[in-house]
Amino acid sequence: LKTLKLPRTFYSRDTLTVARELLGKHLVHVINGVVREGKIVETEAYIGPEDKGAHSYGGRRTPRTEIMYGPPGYAYVYLIYGMYNCFNVVTNEAEKPEAVLVRAIEPVQGTESMSEARFGRIGTLTAREKISLTNGPGKLCQALGITRAHNGFDLCGDALFITESEASDGPFEVVETTRINIDYAEEAALYPWRFYIKDNPFVSRK
């Protein structure tokens, strides 16, 4: 059985290409042997130092952004609004502070663990709750148990990684549009650097 885990060469390419091609791939987090897995359905590219929407804009290099200046295929996880985590994949090559934010996934495996992490209970969920499990960057981190402790994790490792699409997933159409909640980024707010799977119910917004 050949491995489905994406190799580092997948990440060491143009960031927009990686953002597009991450759609349909499966994000996996294994905790104590329990697998939580979801299909990536929405991403955004952040391409410093030129991108005014990126944390690395202007070459800002701080303890928080340091991981983005390293080699590709590592996790960049940061805290937002004092209570939520956002998971990113470091892309391209060292010294180029670029990353892809994973904004939404569709649960594939371990949904009970996700429900426990999100709502503190397992069992029947309403239709609204099922969607709310993972239809946003903060939500998917909570569902998968991804926190700032995972900042710098090697995505070519055994705990947190991304795999090839399943044959059963089928084809999909990609929508390319502007990024969300970066109004402060001036002209960069208009770049079409957000990608999502058309008509997928777990996309954070239309």
Next chain:
DNA sequence: AGCACGATTGCCT
């Protein structure tokens, strides 16, 4: 040492 703010979310009217 102080402070303004955020690549979000959930609850309120």
Next chain:
DNA sequence: GGCAATCGTGCTT
């Protein structure tokens, strides 16, 4: 639709 929660981070004093 509006808005509060909550705190690490980065920049200023």
